[in-house]
Amino acid sequence: MMTPSILRLFKKNGIRLLAVGTLLSSLTTVATAEDVPRVASLSKAQTSRASAAKQNKYTFIMFWKDQDDATKSMWSTLQQNLNGKQDSTSIVAVNTGDPKEQKIIEEYGVSRAPMPLTLAVAPNGAITGSFVKQINADYIQQSFVSPTKARCMLNLQSRKMVLLCVTPSGSTGIPKGVQDFKAVPCYKDVVEVVTVSRAEPAENGFLKELEVPASQGSSIVFMAPPGVMIGQFNGNVTSQQLIAELKKAGKSCGVEGCKHCKE
Incomplete structure (x- = not known):
């Protein structure tokens, strides 16, 4: 499981390091609100993220492949914990087999990642949390950063x-x-x-x-x-x-x- 322990200090071989997110080595780009294309060319997930960014909201993007128990559980947990937080969050599910969503799948480099996978994206485009297979209330809360x-x-x-x-x-x-x-x-x-x-x-x-x-x-x-x-x-x-x-x-x-x- 991936946790949102981003920018937390730890030491390895005497060097002070920062946990900066486990998916970052596979990312091709990190999109900001200014980088997104015109609305007419956006997919459903891209539109949701762009709209949330303009409203200073976080976007939780759940990538999934199969309608298995892990996928259903992750989606249910997201809905339960983000219910009532529409003023600060947006949630969207992306089927990695959907040809209309290939741009956002390629952007985050998740095509070969274990599924389901949820990314928490801040309004400025930073990834503040990444979760594989499981997610819980504490991890969701920790995804909201200053x-x-x-x-x-x-x-x-x-x-x-x-x-x-x-x-x-x-x-x-x-x-x-x-x-x-x-x-x-x-x-x-x-x-x-x-x-x-x-x-x-x-x-x-x-x-x-x-x-x-x-x-x-x-x-x-x-x-x-x-x-x-x-x-x-x-x-x-x-x-x-x-x-x-x-x-x-x-x-x-x-x-x-x-x-x-x-x-």
């Missing part, structure tokens, strides 16, 4: 590095070291700078997951695909320090710039 967590997840799933800048209350500035790193030619297109206020209540859980210290100053969390925690730094970090830590990650980082940038 806006900043969804943004970080989307960038990692899009094969981009993330520099998460956690700022003090009332501060919106980006540390100079982060700006300088973003300005390096071979990094600028493969890194996304995301800012979040330490005082934002909705992000408390996410910051705890990342083990961000409860300090008064700025904190920088450096993440890279497929799920590498490059490091955490204070607001005085320099671009040279960020580059040095990135190079230490070496092949663990799933971005070409990690291995080939000469800066």
